[in-house]
């Protein structure tokens with residue numbers, strides 16, 4: 529069996545290693561030629577996860593046609609801002625019945641589309657496209673630390689196919705049919721992680737972090753419900769699981785960016801320094817747009833959008849948030 533892994537950042541690299549346990553060959557497409565060369569020569573990606581040695585059946589190229597050739601399954605792991613252009617470039621080299629899995633976490637700005645919907649618009653046959661999400665930092669998964677994820681797909685055969693490819697004693701894979709809920713949770717939790725980072729970087733304590741995570745989860749549940757997903761998904765790996773991991777972990781780019789931002793580092797400077805995507809920044813904008821269009825009350829998302837993209841101050845946003853009159857804890861989720 530041959531798997532194509534489109535994207536050689538941290539997560540694509542770690543998941544290539546997982547897939548290589550089941551597949552006879554994993555072909556990785558890397559945006560940077562140097563990443564492909566390092567994987568082929570030393571079995572190490574020189575750009576990401578540099579302490580991790582990939583299995584020898586993982587090979588790479590910056591030629592996407594080569595990567596897709598003869599693939600029995602295709603996994604997309606590119607940042608959200610590049611997903612549409614990469615899927616467009618791949619469209620003529622993907623057979624209509626090849627199962628596809630999306631690892632990207634985000635919502636497309638202006639369209640409000642989920643990442644699987646973006647891929648579906650470009651390559652067609654959206655029913656064969658699933659999404660994987662959960663509390664999975666690449667740095668831990670590649671070292672075999674016990675982790676779990678959920679794969680959501682409309683077609684259960686697609687979820688079962690990728691579950692068989694990726695599951696191992698150290699990487700537990702559950703399945704779901706709530707693709708909307710799983711993808712909304714994966715995109716929105718990054719916003720809460722940045723806010724937790726800002727709070728921690730501003731000297732606020734553990735009570736505040738727990739407050740942000742809990743009210744964040746209620747906000748995510750309202751968004752999931754309004755977008756047509758199942759709020760129960762928020763209790764699972766893609767919801768609470770990933771929220772806890774990303775809001776508390778030292779590996780979280782989103783949380784660490786929030787800490788740095790509170791100390792005066794700009795988004796551009798942070799991304800330039802780390803060469804890593806901070807998906808929650810883009811998600812603050814795209815999910816704020818989506819929430820307004822769906823008439824969802826999303827105060828934490830609106831606050832981060834205001835701070836990052838409209839010049840709002842942290843102090844002013846905190847004052848605005850704490851001025852709100854608390855109502856029923858779970859409003860907007862059941863009705």
Ligand SMILES: NC(=O)C1=CN([C@@H]2O[C@H](COP(=O)(O)OP(=O)(O)OC[C@H]3O[C@@H](n4cnc5c(N)ncnc54)[C@H](O)[C@@H]3O)[C@@H](O)[C@H]2O)C=CC1
Pocket residue numbers: 535536537538539540541558559560576605606607608610614631632633634664665666667803804805807
């Ligand atoms: N890192 C992690 O532990 C996890 C990441 N994810 C998600 O996976 C997705 C990919 O993130 P990472 O692998 O962490 O990325 P990363 O931040 O480690 O690396 C950035 C990636 O962007 C690529 N890139 C840069 N410019 C590009 C362009 N013009 N066109 C196409 N690709 C370009 C780079 O080649 C590299 O693959 C994101 O949506 C992220 O939220 C999900 C779960 C875990």
Ligand SMILES: O=C(CO)COP(=O)(O)O
Pocket residue numbers: 633662663664665718721770773774779780781782783
């Ligand atoms: O989605 C991720 C982990 O599940 C990666 O995002 P963070 O690095 O911000 O946690």
